[in-house]
Amino acid sequence: MPKVISHTPPWLCRPSPGASFFTGNPSASVDKKAQNPDAYDGPQRTLAQRGTEVFAVVDNQIRWSDLATLKGEWNSQSKLKKKVSEVDKGASSKKELYRVLTVPVYGEIRQLLISPNGVFMAVVTAHTVHITILPDSSHLSSSETAPLRLKTYQLGPTTHVIPESPVISALWHPLGAHTNVEACIVTVTADAAVRVWELDRNNLWSFDRPSLAIDLKKLVDGNSSDEDFTPLGFGKNKGFSADAFDMEVASASFGGTAQEGEDAWAPMTLWVAMRPGDLYALCPLLPSKWRAPPATIPALSAAIIPKLAAVEDHYSGTEVVEDELVACRQQYEWLKEIDDQDSLDAPEADRVSEMEVFKRPMNPSAIPRLQGPFQFDAGEQIDDLNVTDLFVIPAKLNTEILMMGEDDEGVLEENEQEGLSATIICLSTTSGRVHICLELDGVEGQWLPKARSNTFRTPLSEPADLVLVESLDTVREQLRESNCWPTFTRDIYSRYSFFLTTANNVSFISLSSWAQRLEAELQSQDTSGSQFRLNVICDGAIAVRELLIQLNENDSSLSEQPAHFSNSLVISDYDLGYLLLTYRGFSPQAAVLDEPYNKAYQSFSESIISNLNTPTPPLPLLSKPRRAPYQVPAIFYAEEPLKSFVEDNVPHRHKGTLREPIRLSPSTLDTVAAAHRVLAAHTGLLEKAAADLFRRCERLRGEMRDQLEGIATVAERIQNVSSHIGEDGQRQKGSRNEEALDKRLAAAKKRQDELLSRYSRIRTKISNLGGRPLSDKEKNWIGEIDNLSTSLSKTGDDEHGETLGKRLETAKSLAEDLLAEVKRISAEQQVTAETGGGFTSPSSQPKIPQRLQRAKVADAMKMIDRESAVIDAITARLERLNSGLS
Structure with missing residues (x-):
């Protein structure tokens, strides 16, 4: 944090x-x-950077x-x-x-959007997109101060125009071949039209038409990959559709940034968020020439081929072709076409980063299937959900599958091993609320099937559920703005941290600690008690939030x-x-x-x-x-408006009259009225700025007064603590008992040290419990506790099940019966002895050897002692259990 x-x-x-x-x-x-x-x-992204350079x-x-x-x-x-x-x-x-x-x-x-290599800059208005060529920083930092006109290309002169749908998002493709001449950008309009532009400065036609255009409203109802999913052209009547409201785009984002340690499908997945809250995914969305990070192709091969073999074994011997089998075969065909082609000539920057450049596979199709909608249950807030921005944190690369069979598994860096094996999706709304969701199933490449003759089969498409883990309110109720459009900014140090910018504040939100604890539990091999620990992790604090800037x-x-x-x-x-x-x-x-x-x-x-x-x-x-x-408000440093008033508002034929004595005329009245309007606006801003400064000064005086009062209160408390209590029980000011103060200070320090040591022990113990397999002693102890709880919870209805309480009562009743029987026998013998004159002949009693009698008595005493020890132990354990439950 x-x-x-x-x-x-x-x-x-x-x-x-x-x-x-x-x-x-x-x-x-x-x-x-x-x-x-x-x-x-709409979003306000009017600030861009290239290193330390700012636009x-x-x-x-x-x-x-x-x-x-x-x-x-x-x-x-x-x-x-x-x-x-x-x-x-x-x-x-x-x-x-x-x-x-x-x-x-x-x-x-x-x-304003800067390309990944810093060569191009996209300038986006409400309806148009322009691509400019950025000069080198040395050229911009020259001694020249005159405005510099940039080389500019308009993107789609007949596509992104005012009569058409406004542009919501413009994204540089993370897998595009970005060089000094080429680039790849994706534009998303409000009517759910996605266009992929592969720019080439040597080919002006590339700025005129996109290389791939997809209408999501057509694709969501598509049945075959042979259909036409191109958006309607300029000037064509689009008609009315209910999807115009349900599929109004609010934001779009790629699932990854093509960095090491990300899932292979993430950087080629385009997530599109709609204003009502639905999410859709296009995977894989690639340009005709794309670059692959070093671990992408091996990771896809390690995931697709074993999955296809397992699915084919599952459906072997059956004539029914399921959607899962069709999807696996499509992924295998797509991957096989990539493996069959040779890598193209990579740019110099990609050679340094060991990235290979491939052509986009045309089989099964260049247009992927639209996956979704992905939805989450927001409770009562679902009706008021108005999405503004989308932030996707990709799942980590599955290194276990990738490195399976390798002798050295330590070749991957430590940061590649960290992360969560699930995709985190964050959505912001106009009310300033942030919804943090988990996508556990993972998004993989999917395509629509080919059209076949004499067959009609609609591919199965069901909504997917997102797990809502937390909803945060970043704007207080009294500070909410009507035109608030919160936006996300990625952190440069942690993948699971980001900044949220609203109308009047900037907050930092981190999920690093929660993601680390959750992944440790998900990857744990011991599942005993996992449900309880997962509930504790998800019910506790998930996001750590810090308010950085507040107006x-x-x-x-x-x-x-x-x-x-x-x-x-x-x-x-x-x-x-x-x-x-x-x-x-x-x-x-x-x-x-x-x-x-x-x-x-x-x-x-x-x-x-x-x-x-x-x-x-x-x-x-x-x-x-x-x-x-x-x-300081800018109005204090603004130029006087009357300096340029004459040149801007007074006609040339009337400028000479300004040097003459004032005459009452309609032209003079118009000039004075125009000057009054300009001067009134300027003085009004000056009055507001001066009033704000006056209020700040008054507030500062009040805060200083409060600080002085607080200091006086603290001083009085210190004086009371340092004063000595006399014999009459009253504090004697001016006297100090240093010995008592030293004792109190020593006791406080000792208590603090004990609390710190106890906290460190508990923290170490809890940290060791997360994801660590249990030992045999701990497992035996858990089994004993389970058996004891089972025996305590039995009702005794079955013939073999009895509670410990009933067994104890039975033992006590038997002991009482035995003692009563012994007393009765003793009394009978005494009565018999008294009636017989107090003497019984030895010949009338059975003759038992003395040695045998002693052995029997010893055995009886041992049995009594053993039963007494068992009863005492059971009683003590029951008392401890009762005290622990209470």
């Missing part, structure tokens, strides 16, 4: 040069808001800057602050350390700015550290996080500290305030 070291660093705040990177014209944004009052309902959209302009350069410039200015004159200060503050990238885009820019929505200074955060960027650099960056309007918001240690370094440092017996540093008593620092 990263901790916030500090909020927005000073090199991003006024008056540093870095703040100018996000500063625009407030008056222009207010005018635009007045002209278009309807709020945009942002400000006033519908694409700006570029290097964060390392901004920080270095601020450091140099702070060092030379005393040596620079006031004139130089003013000149340096006006220096712009960013470049404006000009792109011929119509409409407001909504998304106060009561600030009126934010009213003139866009009411939503852009997507967050996570940057890890030697100079910048672990930085989280986002912005809202013209104010950057950032958080410098505590960078997690490497596992090897952490274990090494822990061993060194333990060997040196160095105590760990204590935690600070007072933590830093978590409130974000005050950002």
Whole structure:
């Protein structure tokens, strides 16, 4: 869990040069808001990165800057602050350390996406997509400050246009062959149309039409792979369909990023989330030329071939062809076509990473079958579910099957062995709620069957269920926005951690600890008590959440700015550290996080500290305030609107009259009214910003007053603790009993040490229990407990089953009967002796040897002692069981 070291660093705040990177014209944004009052309902991904380089959209302009350069410039200015004159200060503050990238885009820019190799950038508006060629960083960081016009291609001039459905998601394919000339991007529109574009700068036709286009509304009802699933073209009447509401796309995401340790099917699986909450999967969705990571083909072979053999053995001798057998044969044919072809010439980057380039198999089909819908039970919230974004964490690679038969199984790295063998799907909604689900069955490649003559058979397609493990509320009820569109950002350190950006806050959510504990239990060979442990794991804390950035929505200074955060960027650099960056309007918001240690370094440092017996540093008593620092509103630094008023609003023929005495005329009245409108808007923003600053100052005074009162209370308590109690029972101020204080402190330290040692013992014991097989002694003890509980729970209705309580009562009753019988016999003998004169002749009694009598008496005494010991042990055990149950 990263901790916030500090909020927005000073090199991003006024008056540093870095703040100018996000500063625009407030008056222009207010005018635009007045002209278009309807709020945009969609994702705000107007922030992109390439290393430490950042691309942002400000006033519908694409700006570029290097964060390392901004920080270095601020450091140099702070060092030379005393040596620079006031004139130089003013000149340096006006220096712009960013470049404006000009792109011929119509409409407001909504998304920026950088290709994996950093060569292309996709500029997405509500309806259009443009692909730009990014220059090298050395070219962008030159001394030139003029706007730079980029080489731009429009993607699908007749496909992504205003009359058509809006673009929801644009994704760079993780398995695409990305080079300086080629790239692969996938676009998903709101009407459930998926298009795969294989871009080639030497072939302009590749920017005009997609290489693969699929209409999901047609594919969901498809029966054969020979049908036409192409979306309707430009200008064609699409008619009415009920799927237009049920299959309205909210977001799309690939199941993986083609990294080591991921499931082989994950990076070729496209997940599509609909607004009502249904999820669909397309697997495999590949371009005509795709690159395979080193472990992909071996992992697919190790999974498909044994599965096909097992299914064929199961259905051998039967004439019925089941869907499972058909799917396995299709996967085998698809894999066989890949094995038969030779690897194509891989780019230089893929040669370094040992990736092979293959052609997309055409058998069984280039268009996969649509799997789903995947649904989960959200209870009463299902009617209000309005999905905004999708985040998929792929399952880990099954290394046991992949390395089966290998002599050396340690060739895989340690991080490849970690992970969860199930897919985690996270969905965000407009209310700020995050639903975390598990997909346990796994998504594999599936295709529709070929059409055959004289046959009609509909492939079986049933909805799949997702396991809802937790639902989180990341936005408080009083801070929820009507146009909230939460988005996910992947963490760079852990696969099971991510950031969620809402309209007014950024949160960090981690599933690493829960995934590790769950996987250890799933992979455990001993299943005794597994159901209980799984319930404990799933009923406990699953997601660890930390609020990193929070804005106060009561600030009126934010009213003139866009009411939503852009997507967050996570940057890890030697100079910048672990930085989280986002912005809202013209104010950057950032958080410098505590960078997690490497596992090897952490274990090494822990061993060194333990060997040196160095105590760990204590935690600070007072933590830093978590409130974000005050950002000066941009209106304070905006230019006066009347400077450009004459050029923009006064006609040329009336400019001469401005130098003459004022005359009462309609033209003069129009000029004064127009100037009043401009000046009133500007002064209104100034009043709001000044009022917000006044309220902040008043709140600061109140908080300081509360802090002083708290300090006074603590001081009084310390004085009471250090004072001595006199003989009359009253505290005597000014006197101290150091011996009593030392005793209390020593007792508290001793108690704390005992609690820490006990906690460490319990934690070690619990950690050893997870996934560890039980020993023979533990198994015998569990068996004894089960037998004892069975005997205690028996009702005694059967002829052999009796409870221990009944057996004890029977033994007691027998003992009482025997004692009564002995007393009766003794009394009879005494009476007989008295009636016979107190003497009985030895001849009248049976003659028993003395030695035999002693042996019989000894045996009887031993039996009595043994029975008494058994009764006492049973009684003690029952008492212990009763005390334990109570």
